[in-house]
Amino acid sequence: MLADPPLVLQKRSDQLICDVKADIEKNRGWIGFDHFMNQALYTPDLGYYSGGMQKFGEDGDFVTAPMLGDFFAFALAGQCDEIFQQLEHGGKQPGSATLSSNREKVQLNDENVIGERIIIEFGAGDGQLVVGILRQMEKQDLRIDRYWIVETSDDLQHRQREAVNRSGLKYACKVSWLAQLPESGFEGVVIANELLDALPVKRFEIVENGKAMEMGVGIDEQGLTWKRSNHALADEYQARLSSHRLPVGYQSEIGIQAEVWVRSVGEKLKRGAMLLIDYGFPEREYYHVDRKEGTLMCHYRHQAHSDPFFYPGLQDITAHIDFSAVAAAGKEVGLTLSGYSPQGGFLLSLGILDYLAARQDSLSSDSKKYFELTRQIKMLTLPHEMGELFKVMVLSAGSLDQLTGFSLQDHGARL
Ligand SMILES: C[S@@+](CC[C@H](N)C(=O)[O-])C[C@H]1O[C@@H](n2cnc3c(N)ncnc32)[C@H](O)[C@@H]1O
Structure with a gap:
């Protein structure tokens, strides 16, 4: 049973519901689920990410990997450094035989200089990952x-600025916020942790003739409700789904916006890599006949449930990632799959246990702290926690040698 939020927040959600209903009425009684998800998460001031809700951590609705100590940031800092080293010492640029060395800096555009080491993080939440990665980089020189x-969220941007300013790091001055990527492209390492699952999805239901009909939102006497449209999904999605022989009544999602995002960022990535971390599976598992209600999930006060119409704007709405579709979207714009692994294997490959061991001496008299660190590692890596469901995918522009993060597990062939 989900507890009702305080009245003041209920009123805010009511305002958003009024906006949604107005859209539904304007659109003859139906809007696509992707449209609703976009409104619920991103309507200025009222949406879950764009309003001022406390989303993350104990007092919020969910916890992400950067909030579980510094192991995640340690691993990502190491992986980024290895990618930068490969780019500097021998990776191949698409369509070019040579690489600019670290010392030969060439102006690519106003913002980006070839040979600079640039990380571009998308959807940085409350700023814990940027601070964690920069802390590791500073510490390890x-x-x-x-x-x-x-x-995209002004509220979160504000929290990120505060976190970076509070960090006291020398490297804090390296951080800046971009409204959009440079028009002419960029070089660097893109990081997106739990970004793709927050992008609007299309929902469908399989009907008697085998077609996938688009599901959306209508209005009944209770308020917002699921409503099936009488139009089928576009042919390219029907084709994708047809090989899975899904039964009548099967419902699931297609992460159209995640694919659009990968293509649009990938097109601009002239050289470098995209590190994508999220929960999901390859297409075969995603559209498994047993997963007949899809992957849609809402988070409210640390409870996961499946009702997207529960106080819109006050809860997170997500869907899992079809990593086969993400890899295919990358390929369409010339990116290469450099690795795909469960998060547990990725973090262990990058030495988080050695990082813990290196701190053991200083922790010998503080068993409580040691217990907390081992708890964090278990959360990040155990199969029934985040270790198996969460995956790490690297798509690269230009070829990379095998990356350390994929030395224990690389499941790229399963996509
Ligand atoms: C689920 S949160 C993940 C936050 C953080 N990466 C973490 O792991 O703690 C999703 C984040 O993506 C942001 N976001 C959503 N759409 C975006 C877009 N198109 N570009 C950049 N950020 C976006 C949200 O505002 C939020 O910060």
């Missing part, structure tokens, strides 16, 4: 020239 953040 790893070079980073710029850390760009692209964040």
Whole structure:
């Protein structure tokens, strides 16, 4: 049973519901689920991400990997450094035989200089990952020239600025926020942790003739409700789904916006890599006949449930990622799959246990702290926690040698 929020927040959600209903009425009684999800998460001031809700951590609705200590940031900092080193010392640029060395800096455009080490994080939440990665880089004396953040929520951007300013890091001055990527492209390492699952999805239901009909939102006497449209999904999605022989009544999602995002960022990535971390599976598992209600999930006060119409604007709405579709979208714009692994294998490959062991001496008298660190590692890596469901995918522009993060597990062939 989900507890009702305080009245003041209920009123805010009512305002958003009024906006949604107005859209439904304007659209003759129906809007697509992707449209609703976009409104519920991103309507200025009222949407879950664009309003001022406390989303993350104990007092919020869910916890993400950067909030579980510094192991995640340690691993990502190491992986980014290895990618930068490969780019500097021998990776191949698409369509070019040579690489600019670290010392030969060439102006690519106003913002980006070839040879600079740039991380571009999309959807940086409350800023824990940027601070964690920069802290690791500073501590290990790893070079980073710029850390760009692209964040659509003004509220979260504000929290990220506060987190970076509070960090006291020398590297804090490397961070800047971009409204959009440079028009002419960029070089660097893109990081997106739990971004793709927050992008609007299309929902469908299989009907008697085998077609996938689009599901959306209508209005009944209770308020907002699921409503099936009488139009089928576009042919390319019907074709994708047809090989899975899904039964009548089967419902699921297609992460159209996630694919659009990968293509649009991938097109601009002239050289470098995209590190995508999220929960999901390959297409075969995603559209397994047993997963007949799809992957839609809502998070409210640390409870996961499946009702997207529960106080819109006050809860998170997500869907799992079809990583086969993400890899295919990358391929369409010339990216190469450099690795795909469960998160547990990725983090362990990058030495988080050695990082824990290195701190053991200083923790010998603090068993409580040691217990907390081992708890964090278990949460990040155990199969029934985040270790198996969460995956890490690297798509690269230009070829990379095998990355350390995929040395224990690389399931790319399963996509
Ligand atoms: C589920 S949160 C993940 C936050 C953070 N990466 C973490 O792991 O804690 C999704 C984030 O993506 C942001 N976001 C959503 N759409 C975006 C877009 N198109 N570009 C950049 N950020 C976006 C949200 O505002 C939010 O910060």
